[in-house]
C-alpha cells in the first residue's frame with residue numbers, strides 16, 4: 001500500500017496551441033490536506049480535471065493509491081474514489097436540492113423515485129454537515145454559497161469519496177461559513193479522507209493545509225511546508241517576484257464632499273428593511289455582512305434588477321426612479337455582479353467583445369462598432385489586469401476561472417460611470433491581479449468615482465475602504481469608519497443578534 005493517495009509525474013496537456021500543463025508533478029499523502037496554489041491560468045483546474053476523468057492528459061503518469069490510472073470518464077474516476085467540486089457551480093437550478101444530490105441516481109434503476117426517502121437522506125446529510133438547508137428548495141433559489149455547500153455534501157455523503165478535490169471552495173463563502181467548512185474538512189481528514197484544496201486565499205492555506213504545491217505556467221515550481229514557510233515564500237514562487245503591497249494607499253477624499261448616491265429607507269418585503277446609505281465623491285465604501293444578510297439584494301435593488309416596495313434613490317442630489325438596469329446605467333451607475341457566470345459575461349462570445357460591451361458608446365459611431373478602438377480598449381484592459389489568454393478573439397469560455405473574472409471586472413473598470421458597485425470583485429482572482437484590481441479601484445476613486453464594494457473578505461474591506469456599512473438580516477446593523485474597522489468590530493455587527501448569547 002502506497003503512502004500516497006495521488007502521485008502525478010511529468011503530466012502535460014495542450015489545448016490547441018495553449019500549453020495548459022507542461023510538466024507537473026504532485027504527490028499527495030493519504031489522509032492529508034494538500035493545497036495547490038498558483039496564478040490564474042497556472043493549470044490547477046486542468047490537472048484536477050484530468051484526475052477527475054473530465055480531460056485526458058497528453059503525457060505523464062498518474063497513480064491513485066499506488067495503482068496506475070488513466071481515466072477515460074468521470075465515472076471511472078469516481079469508481080476509484082475521487083470526487084471533485086468544481087470552481088464553477090454545477091447544480092441544475094430548476095431541480096431541488098435533493099434532486100441535485102441524487103442526480104444520476106434518481107430511480108435506482110427503477111421507474112420509481114422514492115421522494116420521501118430521497119428528501120430525508122438529503123436533509124440529514126446536509127444537517128450532518130452542519131447546514132440547515134431544506135432538501136426541497138430549488139437550487140436556483142439558493143445563494144451561491146449554499147449551492148457550493150450542497151455540492152460538497154453530495155460528494156462526501158452521496159458519492160462516498162476517498163479523495164475530495166475542492167477547486168476554490170471558499171471563493172463563494174464568507175468567513176463564518178469558511179470556519180464551518182474547515183471544521184468539517186478537519187473531521188474528514190481524521191476519518192482518513194484525502195483532500196486536495198485549491199485556493200487563492202493564502203491565509204486559509206496556513207490554517208488548513210499539511211502540504212503546499214505551487215504551480216506556475218503549467219509547471220510545478222515548489223513543494224512547501226506550511227509549518228516552515230511564509231506567505232511571502234508562496235507569493236514569490238507563484239508570481240516569480242516579490243509583491244510590494246497588496247493594498248494601495250487609500251486615496252484622499254473630502255469627508256464632506258458631494259453625495260453621489262443617497263439611498264433612503266429602501267425596503268423590499270421580507271428581504272430588505274429600511275436600508276439607508278450614502279456614497280460621496282471619491283469614496284470607497286464597503287458593504288460587509290454574512291452571506292444572506294442582504295448585501296447583494298441592496299445593490300440589485302439600487303441597480304433596478306429587483307423591484308422595491310418603498311424607499312428613494314438620489315443620484316447627485318436628484319431623485320431617480322430606477323426600474324431596470326438601463327435606468328441605472330443612464331444615470332451613471334455601473335455594477336459588477338456577484339454571479340458573473342450568469343449575469344456578468346457571455347461565455348461563447350469573444351474575450352474582446354466581453355471586455356468592451358459596456359463601452360459601446362466609446363467605440364461605436366452611428367451604431368457601427370469601431371474595430372480598432374475596440375481592440376485598443378481590450379488590449380489596455382488585458383495589460384492592466386494581466387489576463388493570461390491565447391488571443392482576444394478566443395471565446396471567454398476558454399479562459400481559466402480567474403481569468404474570466406478578470407475580463408468581466410476589466411470591462412466595468414473601462415466604463416465612465418460615476419458610481420461603481422462591485423460585488424465580490426476579487427473572488428477567485430490571484431494575489432498579483434488582486435493587487436492590480438485594488439490599485440485600479442483606488443485610481444478610479446482618486447478620479448472622483450464613488451465606489452461601493454461588497455466583500456466577504458474582511459481584510460479586503462479594511463485594507464481598501466474608507467468606511468463600511470455592515471448588514472445583518474436585511475438591515476444596516478452599523479457603520480464603521482477608518483480605524484474603527486477591525487475584523488472583530490465588523491463581525492460583531494454582522495452576526496444576527498439572536499445568535500449572540
Ligand SMILES: Nc1ncnc2c1ncn2[C@@H]1O[C@H](COP(=O)(O)OP(=O)(O)OP(=O)(O)O)[C@@H](O)[C@H]1O
Nearest residue numbers: 015020040041042043044045046399400401402403
Ligand atoms: N478548454 C480550453 N480551451 C483552451 N484553453 C484552455 C481550456 N481550458 C484551459 N485552458 C487554458 O489552460 C490554462 C490553464 O488553465 P486552468 O483553468 O487549468 O488554470 P487555473 O490554474 O485553474 O487558473 P484559475 O486560478 O484562474 O482558476 C489557461 O491558460 C487556460 O486559458
Ligand SMILES: [Mg+2]
Nearest residue numbers: 045087400401
Ligand atoms: Mg481554476
